[in-house]
């Protein structure tokens with residue numbers, strides 16, 4: 001049986017080495033831009049075309065031949081033109097030169113599980129957990145101001161922009177932002193506190209800053225401009241004021257999955273990973289060369305980056321696994337007469353779907369019905385604003401818990417195998433974050449449910465001891481079949497299409513695993529890195545109306561009465 005990598009004759013170790021060693025241009029763009037420019041081709045266009053093709057070659061491991069690189073463009077080249085090889089090779093879609101993956105070197109993946117899997121209140125990692133972390137961060141910074149400055153403070157003010165303003169009301173962004181200001185953190189906040197703010201929006205809370213106490217309420221969180229030249233679609237500012245004077249101001253970005261950044265942000269310094277990787281190909285090569293698994297490589301990296309022991313990493317993963325199981329159980333326990341918050345008046349259906357599926361005559365229907373019910377259960381919990389786990393986001397918080405619950409509670413798979421699955425799933429999520437996005441405001445629903453489904457496929461494949469290539473193929477397949485999926489939550493609430501979409505993401509993950517584990521793995525034609533590039537490109541090209549603005553799609557066609 002041939003190995004897929006063996007089917008790429010022009011790949012060589014030197015090209016992988018250049019990823020790490022060429023610090024001028026680690027994507028290898030410059031060295032691969034030829035000096036001879038074909039006649040009739042504009043120099044700038046030619047260099048840009050060569051650069052994006054080279055970037056694609058480095059990411060995918062498919063080096064382009066000199067003939068390909070110097071071939072004149074097709075007669076009517078448009079920005080969407082497919083660059084084809086004169087030798088009959090597969091077409092390569094040029095990446096937009098504006099994409100981070102093309103223009104920005106990010107080094108190896110340094111994300112760790114405790115940054116990635118976050119427990120927090122639903123319904124959205126970017127619109128609920130992120131804003132709460134942001135205002136909590138600002139509160140911490142404000143407490144460090146000199147006493148004489150704090151003595152002058154009279155008010156705290158939060159301004160929400162872009163998608164945070166467009167759909168924040170349906171996500172409870174103002175409540176989350178206020179909770180952070182009064183010193184509450186996502187992992188420990190009692191969801192009843194947030195429910196209380198919804199039921200009694202006029203409540204006023206004292207915020208202690210040094211010897212000073214400032215009263216804050218929801219009136220201090222302002223839904224500002226939805227459109228503008230923002231650095232990120234989820235931008236917000238937080239200010240400490242003394243009358244009209246600004247004592248402290250910070251511009252923040254909720255960049256997806258509960259991750260936050262701010263103006264002037266630089267990633268924290270971390271220890272180097274034992275196995276530095278930037279692509280799935282590199283990660284899988286480490287696993288295969290060391291005759292081990294993707295999960296074991298990831299564990300070694302977690303330990304070297306964080307300095308934690310294996311037991312400590314496992315303890316954190318167990319905490320996340322247990323929280324996922326708890327969210328499914330809690331969702332399944334809700335009555336079918338329960339109505340989710342908001343104007344849609346959506347009834348819970350997880351328990352009904354589960355009970356009826358169990359009565360089904362056929363085993364396959366029972367399996368699909370149960371998996372869907374588990375995903376509905378966790379996603380409905382997200383809709384209620386209860387605690388969920390970002391895997392990778394709040395909107396997609398039903399997908400992975402469904403598979404984790406199914407493996408542990410139904411199939412009784414060994415916990416260590418599920419832990420390994422969580423690490424392989426994290427690798428998939430990290431790579432999507434590294435090269436594309438986890439934010440629906442940047443990439444639509446493919447970046448949320450699509451990534452969650454890919455992570456889940458890797459989880460299941462790993463839990464069933466699949467070889468590393470099968471793990472990659474399963475993740476690739478799940479992601480591939482979510483490409484292009486838009487985000488258009490009805491009324492700005494993470495309920496329609498989000499809750500059912502989690503069920504579909506879970507079932508697709510299982511389908512991807514079923515196909516990947518039954519096909520001849522080396523014949524799987526598309527690799528994971530290529531699909532992540534497609535995710536990034538599709539995110540870039542997607543009409544902004546379909547990126548968590550509720551300005552199009554279902555959000556416009558569904559009438560609420």
Ligand code: SF4
Pocket residue numbers: 395396440444445446448449486487488489494495496497498501548
């Ligand atoms: S449509 Fe998808 S991306 Fe958008 S809020 Fe719902 S789950 Fe999240």
